[in-house]
Amino acid sequence: MPELPEVEALVTFLRARAVGRVVARVDAPGIHVLKTYDPAVTALAGLELSGVRRYGKFLDLDVSGLHLVTHLARAGWLHWRDSLPTAPPKMGKGPIALRVHLDDGSGFDLTEAGTRKGLAVYVVRDVHQVPGVARLGVDPLSAEFTEELFAGLLTGVRSQVKGVLTDQSLIAGLGNAYSDEVLWAVGLSPFKAAGKLTAPQVTTLHTAIVDTLRAAVGRADGLAAGALKAEKKSGLSVHGRAGLPCPRCGDTVREVSFADKALQYCPTCQTGGQPLADRRLSRLLK
Ligand SMILES: [Zn+2]
Numbered sequence: 401m402p403e404l405p406e407v408e409a410l411v412t413f414l415r416a417r418a419v420g421r422v423v424a425r426v427d428a429p430g431i432h433v434l435k436t437y438d439p440a441v442t443a444l445a446g447l448e449l450s451g452v453r454r455y456g457k458f459l460d461l462d463v464s465g466l467h468l469v470t471h472l473a474r475a476g477w478l479h480w481r482d483s484l485p486t487a488p489p490k491m492g493k494g495p496i497a498l499r500v501h502l503d504d505g506s507g508f509d510l511t512e513a514g515t516r517k518g519l520a521v522y523v524v525r526d527v528h529q530v531p532g533v534a535r536l537g538v539d540p541l542s543a544e545f546t547e548e549l550f551a552g553l554l555t556g557v558r559s560q561v562k563g564v565l566t567d568q569s570l571i572a573g574l575g576n577a578y579s580d581e582v583l584w585a586v587g588l589s590p591f592k593a594a595g596k597l598t599a600p601q602v603t604t605l606h607t608a609i610v611d612t613l614r615a616a617v618g619r620a621d622g623l624a625a626g627a628l629k630a631e632k633k634s635g636l637s638v639h640g641r642a643g644l645p646c647p648r649c650g651d652t653v654r655e656v657s658f659a660d661k662a663l664q665y666c667p668t669c670q671t672g673g674q675p676l677a678d679r680r681l682s683r684l685l686k
Pocket residue numbers: 646647648649650651666667668669670
């Protein structure tokens with residue numbers, strides 16, 4: 401799933417390739433991804449794509465005052481094409497949910513793969529009309545994300561630190577993968593109660609969030625949209641690496657599975673050598 405660094409790289413890529421071009425046509429074969437109906441997605445045709453921004457993990461294309469906002473979710477992606485076929489894609493068939501043609505023949509597809517359909521597209525006059533955007537907390541790469549503000553978010557919170565880091569209404573843009581990376585970087589258990597962190601732990605965690613995201617943005621910067629997934633995967637130390645050696649200590653990376661996702665961590669680096677209970681697994685074994 402694309403998180404802040406990948407969406408940021410898409411923004412940079414689209415600024416260079418698409419901003420200043422006029423939307424020639426929009427095809428919406430995956431009509432179910434459209435969460436709004438007024439303005440119609442076809443209203444974008446004939447208007448200039450004047451800007452691109454990121455809000456958390458949302459991508460906002462400013463089309464002369466109308467906003468095409470998308471959340472790529474877990475299986476969504478943006479595929480850039482220097483030359484798009486002119487024949488419209490078949491309705492309701494295949495992974496293409498939305499195709500945006502630009503006036504020079506280039507453009508992009510928003511696609512979704514897999515069975516859990518999560519891709520969402522909105523056309524709004526004000527980006528804050530998108531409920532997920534209106535709810536977003538602080539952007540961890542903004543100047544507002546100070547150590548004091550972060551400490552304030554954690555104060556008195558009983559939830560596990562993993563849950564707090566991925567709560568978009570608290571911190572916007574950090575997801576399952578980079579939160580695993582951040583917790584591994586500082587040696588914290590994902591299940592540690594957020595409100596019980598010591599002041600030095602809060603400081604190192606704050607630094608790790610910013611450093612991890614900045615490093616990932618740096619690696620992704622300048623890459624074409626198609627290369628981002630591979631780059632994200634190659635830059636990860638524990639996330640998605642269950643069964644492989646921890647790059648720091650050599651212990652085997654373990655995972656905890658939930659209904660629809662899993663987190664990974666290193667027992668030696670993060671939990672004093674103790675494997676965390678995999679509750680789903682324990683339940684199955686009872
Ligand atoms: Zn380790």
